Amino acid sequence: MSVEVSRGLENVIIKTTGLTYIDGINGILRYRGYDINDLVNYASYEELIHLMLYGELPNRQQLNQVKGIINESFEVPEQVISTIFSMPRSCDAIGMMETAFGILASIYDPKWNKTTNKELAVQIIAKTATITANIYRAKEGLKPKIPEPSESYAESFLAATFGKKPTQEEIKAMDASLILYTDHEVPASTTAALVASSTLSDMYSCIVAALAALKGPLHGGAAEEAFKQFVEIGSVENADKWFEEKIIKGKSRLMGFGHRVYKTYDPRAKIFKTLAKSFAEKNENVKKYYEIAERIEKLGVDTFGSKHIYPNTDFYSGIVFYALGFPRYMFTSLFALSRVLGWLAHIIEYVEEQHRLIRPRALYIGPEKREFKPIELR
Numbered sequence: 001m002s003v004e005v006s007r008g009l010e011n012v013i014i015k016t017t018g019l020t021y022i023d024g025i026n027g028i029l030r031y032r033g034y035d036i037n038d039l040v041n042y043a044s045y046e047e048l049i050h051l052m053l054y055g056e057l058p059n060r061q062q063l064n065q066v067k068g069i070i071n072e073s074f075e076v077p078e079q080v081i082s083t084i085f086s087m088p089r090s091c092d093a094i095g096m097m098e099t100a101f102g103i104l105a106s107i108y109d110p111k112w113n114k115t116t117n118k119e120l121a122v123q124i125i126a127k128t129a130t131i132t133a134n135i136y137r138a139k140e141g142l143k144p145k146i147p148e149p150s151e152s153y154a155e156s157f158l159a160a161t162f163g164k165k166p167t168q169e170e171i172k173a174m175d176a177s178l179i180l181y182t183d184h185e186v187p188a189s190t191t192a193a194l195v196a197s198s199t200l201s202d203m204y205s206c207i208v209a210a211l212a213a214l215k216g217p218l219h220g221g222a223a224e225e226a227f228k229q230f231v232e233i234g235s236v237e238n239a240d241k242w243f244e245e246k247i248i249k250g251k252s253r254l255m256g257f258g259h260r261v262y263k264t265y266d267p268r269a270k271i272f273k274t275l276a277k278s279f280a281e282k283n284e285n286v287k288k289y290y291e292i293a294e295r296i297e298k299l300g301v302d303t304f305g306s307k308h309i310y311p312n313t314d315f316y317s318g319i320v321f322y323a324l325g326f327p328r329y330m331f332t333s334l335f336a337l338s339r340v341l342g343w344l345a346h347i348i349e350y351v352e353e354q355h356r357l358i359r360p361r362a363l364y365i366g367p368e369k370r371e372f373k374p375i376e377l378r
């Protein structure tokens with residue numbers, strides 16, 4: 001019997017979804033039918049939370065309900081804060097996030113319940129802002145701060161993180177980033193969350209599984225890696241030499257380029273580029289990195305375009321995060337902050353509508369049956 005092994009589960013359809021549509025050939029991304037550009041331009045992250053979890057954009061009353069749940073749910077158990085602040089400041093931010101969600105899983109251990117799943121998801125999204133802001137604060141040696149109700153989730157998060165009121169441009173960029181990273185069908189982290197949810201493990205534990213998969217440089221870690229390249233290059237004059245030595249001769253992967261699904265320019269990268277450009281026009285440091293990135297983009301597309309390798313979402317997002325004041329070590333956590341909505345929407349869709357234990361098989365290629373030899377005879 002011939003059996004085909006799908007390496008990397010490439011092209012395996014693991015579920016149906018009404019959440020995210022990707023056309024990787026034409027560079028189209030839609031959440032529940034709405035184009036990503038329209039959502040970034042006209043919707044808020046809170047509207048997106050309602051859209052993803054409840055299926056439709058909210059009316060005014062529904063939006064106020066979502067905002068109400070968020071504003072009431074920023075608090076986390078004291079053990080979460082004390083643990084984050086007792087960890088060495090050198091700890092990895094995503095590792096700290098896994099720890100925080102592990103504590104929530106231990107304390108709450110919520111059971112799946114169709115009448116409360118969605119509201120619980122909104123509460124978890126609020127708590128993710130608290131955890132993310134306080135990971136930054138702990139690593140910077142600041143005091144804990146719980147987000148407070150404000151005009152928006154993005155504003156509450158930024159204000160808690162940096163301890164000052166953000167500007168309208170910063171709030172808008174944070175909101176856009178939350179929307180852009182919300183969901184992307186079933187990449188490794190969402191698949192990891194789905195595997196955990198298929199055993200009916202609780203939502204917090206599913207997020208721990210997702211975070212573990214997100215942490216790697218081939219997934220969530222790519223924004224950090226992409227920005228690291230721009231720092232290493234240092235100036236736009238050095239870009240061509242760096243590209244030749246590192247990417248062409250050194251055969252290193254260009255981080256922030258290439259995608260399993262997109263075979264053209266990632267539509268999210270275009271929006272992040274516009275946001276980065278807008279910050280670059282007002283800030284000389286941002287401008288330096290923006291110019292380096294633009295030059296590397298040109299060299300990357302000239303070299304890899306024929307192989308359908310183009311900038312992905314992580315190529316310019318780090319410059320936007322940097323412009324907002326975040327250090328590089330926070331970039332993957334910012335990805336997680338946004339993606340928690342996608343993870344939750346997918347696992348709720350899966351558990352409520354199409355649940356089945358995920359249990360694939362492996363094709364055995366080891367030795368035939370062998371005689372056991374006692375240790376003295378080996």
Ligand code: CMC
Pocket residue numbers: 187217218219220222252253254255256257258259260261304307309312313314
């Ligand atoms: N730079 C140079 N060559 C590349 C790159 C790159 N960034 N990406 C793919 N290739 C080449 C690769 O060397 C291979 O060439 P060949 O066929 O000659 O051996 C070919 O393209 C196919 O690569 P692959 O790794 O088999 O393809 P994949 O579908 O597994 O790759 C990827 C997807 C994202 C892992 C890969 O493009 C990559 O490593 N990119 C850099 C890391 C990155 O930016 N990751 C963020 C992904 S988007 C956000 C997210 O989903 O988290």
